[in-house]
Amino acid sequence: MSDLEQQYAQEAFDSNWVAPLGPNVDAFEHEFCDRVGAKHALALSSGTAAIHLALILAGVERDDEVLVSTLTFSASVNPVIYQGARPVLIDSERASWNLDPALVVEIIERKIRQGKLPKAIIPVHLYGQSADLDPILGICQRYGIPVIEDAAEALGATYKGRIPGTLGWAGIFSFNGNKIITTSGGGMLVSEDADFVAHARKLATQARDPAPHYQHSEIGYNYRLSNVLAGIGRGQLRVLDERVTTKRRIFDYYRQALGDLSGIRFMPEAPWGRSTRWLTVITVDPEQFGATREDIRLALETENIESRPVWKPMHLQPVFADCEVIGGAVSERLFRDGLCLPSGSSLTENDLERIVDVIKACAR
Ligand SMILES: *Cc1c(COP(=O)(O)O)cnc(C)c1O
Numbered sequence: 001m002s003d004l005e006q007q008y009a010q011e012a013f014d015s016n017w018v019a020p021l022g023p024n025v026d027a028f029e030h031e032f033c034d035r036v037g038a039k040h041a042l043a044l045s046s047g048t049a050a051i052h053l054a055l056i057l058a059g060v061e062r063d064d065e066v067l068v069s070t071l072t073f074s075a076s077v078n079p080v081i082y083q084g085a086r087p088v089l090i091d092s093e094r095a096s097w098n099l100d101p102a103l104v105v106e107i108i109e110r111k112i113r114q115g116k117l118p119k120a121i122i123p124v125h126l127y128g129q130s131a132d133l134d135p136i137l138g139i140c141q142r143y144g145i146p147v148i149e150d151a152a153e154a155l156g157a158t159y160k161g162r163i164p165g166t167l168g169w170a171g172i173f174s175f176n177g178n179k180i181i182t183t184s185g186g187g188m189l190v191s192e193d194a195d196f197v198a199h200a201r202k203l204a205t206q207a208r209d210p211a212p213h214y215q216h217s218e219i220g221y222n223y224r225l226s227n228v229l230a231g232i233g234r235g236q237l238r239v240l241d242e243r244v245t246t247k248r249r250i251f252d253y254y255r256q257a258l259g260d261l262s263g264i265r266f267m268p269e270a271p272w273g274r275s276t277r278w279l280t281v282i283t284v285d286p287e288q289f290g291a292t293r294e295d296i297r298l299a300l301e302t303e304n305i306e307s308r309p310v311w312k313p314m315h316l317q318p319v320f321a322d323c324e325v326i327g328g329a330v331s332e333r334l335f336r337d338g339l340c341l342p343s344g345s346s347l348t349e350n351d352l353e354r355i356v357d358v359i360k361a362c363a364r
Contacts, residue, residue, distance in 0.1 A: 005235030022227030038190035040197035043225040047152040047174030047187035052079035054170040058146040064119035071331035072124040091327030096270035098131035125154030128278030130164035156244040156276040181236035183229040251277035257356040263289025283337040290364020293339040310338030
């Protein structure tokens with residue numbers, strides 16, 4: 001937290017707006033739109049809720065197919081299941097570890113030949129870096145497939161000078177505690193489409209029809225962000241650029257300290273944009289390095305330092321075992337060899353030195 005969050009949250013207390021709606025929510029939505037260059041934004045209780053609403057309004061229903069990155073957090077896929085639809089899990093490419101556009105084009109054309117147009121696609125922008133969106137947007141526009149960008153991990157990133165999360169039909173962001181800025185829990189849905197966001201707003205507020213009494217003509221959800229938490233979000237938004245700078249500085253430290261070690265590589269920064277380096281992620285070649293990524297993780301754990309393997313691909317998850325998967329070798333390798341290093345913006349130089357020393361000691 002910076003100094004501003006408490007001030008905005010205090011305003012909610014002082015004005016007694018301790019409700020799921022209020023001036024902080026409106027201001028947070030406006031300020032968020034200004035920051036990312038979106039037309040309309042809807043503050044929600046989570047990024048997962050934002051994906052769910054986008055799928056509902058894309059008309060995703062039982063047995064529809066939705067294309068999703070396989071290398072992601074389960075929250076990208078779960079809402080597809082909430083709708084009774086079928087995720088089609090697609091592998092990554094190597095330049096950014098994100099959705100492989102060539103595979104996307106191939107699978108969409110195959111699905112169309114088979115007479116089954118995918119109902120939506122969810123490209124994920126992983127670990128602070130944009131996917132290669134243009135080819136994906138191109139084919140989806142051609143066939144009218146709504147693109148729902150999962151930018152939960154990529155607030156602050158760029159793609160060819162534009163902002164990932166604002167380039168598809170819908171974009172979602174997360175303010176969960178582990179994200180680059182946080183409201184403790186929260187999310188945002190953005191779009192250029194005013195009617196879509198207005199309808200999402202209604203669904204997120206228990207789908208109340210405009211009437212003096214309580215009247216409902218569709219099923220609603222309780223998905224709004226509270227006015228107190230939106231106050232925290234307003235303060236956090238003001239330090240976003242600072243956070244990106246800090247994250248990139250942490251990455252540079254690791255790269256300077258570890259970059260020369262044989263068998264250690266860093267998540268590449270693709271030429272199409274700037275990554276926030278939300279997390280610093282390495283891959284470990286055990287032959288060259290002399291230890292596996294799991295050896296490193298355990299050595300860090302012994303020193304009470306938490307690190308995590310790269311996301312386990314969704315097609316390897318027991319709960320999604322029955323889903324169709326397209327490719328998979330790239331994400332499987334990244335899961336096997338990839339390790340997310342401690343990347344919190346409050347890490348001190350001293351902390352980083354300790355971490356680096358443990359990793360170096362694992363080398364042959
Ligand atoms: C965190 C995250 C989400 C979900 O966000 P919540 O606000 O925690 O619901 C979705 N997708 C990805 C890729 C995430 O990392």
